[in-house]
Amino acid sequence: MILEPQVVPSEVCCRCEVCCRFPEAGSLLRPYFTDVEIGQAISHGIDPAYFTNRSGCQISVISDHTGDGYLCPAFDPETRHCRIYPVRPLDCQLYPFALMWSDAEDYVLFGWDPKCPFLLVQSGEDLPPFLSDKDPSRLTLPDSLVQQAHSVAGMLESKKTLEYLSTHPRLITAFQPDVVIIKRLNRLTAALLPPQ
Ligand code: SF4
Ligand code: SF4
Known part of the structure; x- marks a missing residue:
């Protein structure tokens, strides 16, 4: 499911420090992936270990070695891009x-x-x-x-x-x-x- 058009221009998001980063490992704001979205994320290279329930769950996050807090494992801090952008979950698309x-x-x-x-x-x-x-x-x-x-x-x-x-x-x-x-x-x- 793809929501178009995106409300925030991509170039704005690429300069922003808010999305895809989380203050705690158990943050309630971690994106929720459905079963289908989990399968798509895994087929795009995300380790299945980040999903604790393959029928649907919030993704597990990783320590941000470049700063404080935690990152979504699909986020590339160097390019500031989502590695699974074309199949990012509805939860991320909505924000x-x-x-x-x-x-x-x-x-x-x-x-x-x-x-x-x-x-x-x-x-x-x-x-x-x-x-x-x-x-x-x-x-x-x-x-x-x-x-x-x-x-x-x-x-x-x-x-x-x-x-x-x-x-x-x-x-x-x-x-x-x-x-x-x-x-x-x-x-x-x-x-x-x-x-x-
Ligand atoms: S959608 Fe997220 S990344 Fe884009 S500007 Fe808003 S907070 Fe920043
Ligand atoms: S799936 Fe992509 S857009 Fe969603 S939080 Fe992770 S890196 Fe950000």
């Missing part, structure tokens, strides 16, 4: 958009992550909410990006993708208070939660 449960876990939300410096700048802010104490709900994106976000949300709720996400509910993360909410995904919620 800096986010699919997450509401705080009460009663519906699925779609939003954007102001930890992405590109989107943060587009919103006119200098600091992400966790550094500025600003309420994330007060951050806004330009209309063109909002339209792009709604287009991605629409694709996520297309019949084919709803089936895919229903089979891989781990792609919906726990609530992240810093993420700026764009909309509720009612069809996806209905597909994931049994009727009351």
